[in-house]
Every structure is written in structure tokens, then in C-alpha cells.
Amino acid sequence: MREPRDPKELLEAAADDDQTAWDELETRFGPRMWAVARACGLNETDAADAVQGAWLRLLEHLHTIRDPAGVGAWLATTTRREAMLISRKDLTFAPRFDLVREPDPAAAVLEADSSRLLWKTVSSLDEPCRTLLQLVAADVGYQQVALRLGVPIGSVGPTRTRCLEKLRTLISLQETVQ
């Protein structure tokens, strides 16, 4: 069986008329793009539009992506950009924006095959962050989170921000060590 191709190879093959390479890109990055769109608060229809929009942008730039190896991060960033435009409805018809050329560093969290690492890091957090992030990942609403943690509902948002900041710091440290 053939070795899996890396993102750079896939992008170059897709630019060279290879549908299977495009399909592999979708298999590899589609789920993350969906997760990005949903994390931006979009419903299913709008999230589907954001993901589709990012793929269409990739078609427009098949030959001009500056860092082909970073196509996964490019797709995640572009999905987020489309999602933000969609959520600000007044701008969805005025697509005058410069495409992000440098991938957002935070997109690396989605870029790497890092699910295991991410969960390990979440598990290493102190309470209430550990439970809170597990609940957030399961899409449990703020009210339920407040109930489970025994805290006022008004504190869930700020706590979530603090916990995500801690998580980000830990992930950054691990990446530095690697």
C-alpha cells in the first residue's frame, strides 16, 4: 500500500489535476474545518457554507499557496475567516478582504494530529479547568456547566477564558520542548 502523502505533496498533486489528492486533503482537514466553523458559533447550514467557502478559496489559490506544507493551517484559518464574515451578516456580500497569507499560529492546535496530546494536557489541568473544558468539549451549555461545577453562571465565561489560556500556555510549552 502506498505511503500517505504529506500535505505539500497532496496540494501539488491537486493542483496537477489529481482528484484523489483533493479527496485526501478533505479527509485529513475537513473534520477540523468543520470544528472551526462550529466553534465560531455557526449553525449547521452556515458552518457548511464556511467550510465550502474555504475549499472554494483553496481552488482559487491552488497554484499560489505560499507555504504548501501548511495548507492545513491555511484551510483552518480561511474557514475561520469565512465563518466570521458569515456571522457578521452585513459583510457576507462584501468579500473585500485580503486572504491570510501567514497561518495563524493558534491554528497549529488543529493542524497537528494532536487530539491525544490535547486530552492529556486537559487531564493535567487543575480543577475547575479540567472538568470545565471537558464539559465545554461536549457542548454542554453554561447553565449545566455552572450546575456541575457549583459556581455562578456568570463566572463560567471568564473561567473558561482563563482555562483556555492555561491550556494554550501548556501546549506552547510542550511545542517548545519538542
Add this chain to the structure above:
Amino acid sequence: MINEDYFLAALRLAAGNDPIPGHVSAAARDAYGLRVPQAVTAAPAELPVSAEVRGSDGCHMVRFVASGLTFDLEVTVGDGLIDVAGQVIPPPGEGSHVDVRTPHLTLTRRLPATGQFAATGLPPGWLSVVCHRPGHAPVQTRWVRIRP
């Protein structure tokens, strides 16, 4: 802003809930069939202030420009479908045509001497227009999302 969105997305992805729906994956794969080899992409451009008005009747104007060609599109959203009336300026001449495209449907219109064209009853979502001229590379507008 600490890019919470990415971390939330990563957490949800890792949790394995809310997987990407099959139709979204299928649409992404089908999108590959929409590429136009050698095409030049026309970028959105400023409209004259007088034209840049979103009418109460759900009508939008948008302009795209590339390599000496301007696309003026007037898009109307009504009854859940999209109508496009457009003009390619300067008129590209005999033998030219435009493809008015959505991911699911492409309507082809031969361009008359005025460069004007119209396409009706398109599904809402992403839209692009491609102009084909004899002896020139095709020019495609960037994809634009249109929903009621």
C-alpha cells in the same frame, strides 16, 4: 482574543462529538470539479457610491475586476432562489459566453454585443461567474456567498 475558537474546535474535535456531516464532505470533494484551469481570478472592487446600495427588495450590486475586465452583478434574492443580472465591461465580443455557477448548478449564457446577461432560479449559497473569450484565458469572479 486568544484564539479561543481554535482551542474550542480542537477540544470538540478531540471529544469526537459533532463530526462533519457527510454532505459537507461530499460537497467539498465535488468542489474540485469547479476549478477552471488557467483562469484569472477577478477580485471584488469598489462600486460607485450611488450603486452600492442594498435595496429593500433584496437586491445587491457587486463588482469584480481583473485584467481589464469588469463584472457588474446585480443579485436578487427572492422566494429562496437567486437571480443574477450582469454585465461584462468592456463587452468581450463575438463568441464569448459566461458560466453563472453555483456548486450544484451552472447556467451558460452567450454574451451579446452589450455584454449583458441574466440567469434566474439559482440555489442560494456560493456563486461565481466565469467569462470565456476566444483567444483569452477565462476570467472568473471570486466566489461570493449569497443567502436570503
